[in-house]
Amino acid sequence: MKVILQRAKDASVTVNEETIGRIDEGFVALVGVTHTDTEEDVDYLVNKIIHLRVFEDENEKMNVSLKDVGGAVLSISQFTLYGDCRKGRRPNFMQAAKPDMAKALYESLNNKLKDEGIHVETGAFGEMMDVSFTNTGPVTITLESADR
Structure with missing residues (x-):
């Protein structure tokens, strides 16, 4: 799995012009799942x-x-975190997990964060989303579970 963490003082996600998630201080976490996760x-x-x-x-x-x-x-x-751009000009997403598997692990991550007492808001899996936030610092960190 890959997670891009961006420290935010506020953030929101909108689908079809409706805000479905909003936080104040914390992280925007872009989460990608690969087939071996x-x-x-x-x-x-x-x-x-x-x-x-x-x-x-x-x-x-x-x-x-x-x-x-x-x-x-x-x-x-964010399945595009597993886009491979080494050849040509169009990314290939062969390393991204199939939707059923990706959704299950994505939801598991969110639930386990909640179990740790973290307030979690989400986008809509598989939907076109508009994400807005203020990245403070700016601070952006890439985490990859393969690095453990």
Whole structure:
């Protein structure tokens, strides 16, 4: 699995001109699933997401986690994270998981974040979405479960 985390002071997702998810301080998480991912990948990423110290402490140092600040996550499914652009000019998405598998692991990640006490809002799996947010810092971190 790949997750692109972007620290946000506010974020929202809209489908068909209707806002379906909104958070204040926390992360926008773009989540991609590949065909070899398992629940172990989900567990690894949940642990990283909630404990990653990229929020500022009282000395303006990135030393505080999502859990510490009581932050939320706006989780967006993003199969294009597994786009391969090495050949030609059109990405191939052969490394992205099939929708049924991807949706199950994506939902597992969101549920396990909730089980850790994190407020999670989501987009709509498989839908065209408009995501708006203010990336503070800016801080953007790439997490890959294959790196564990």
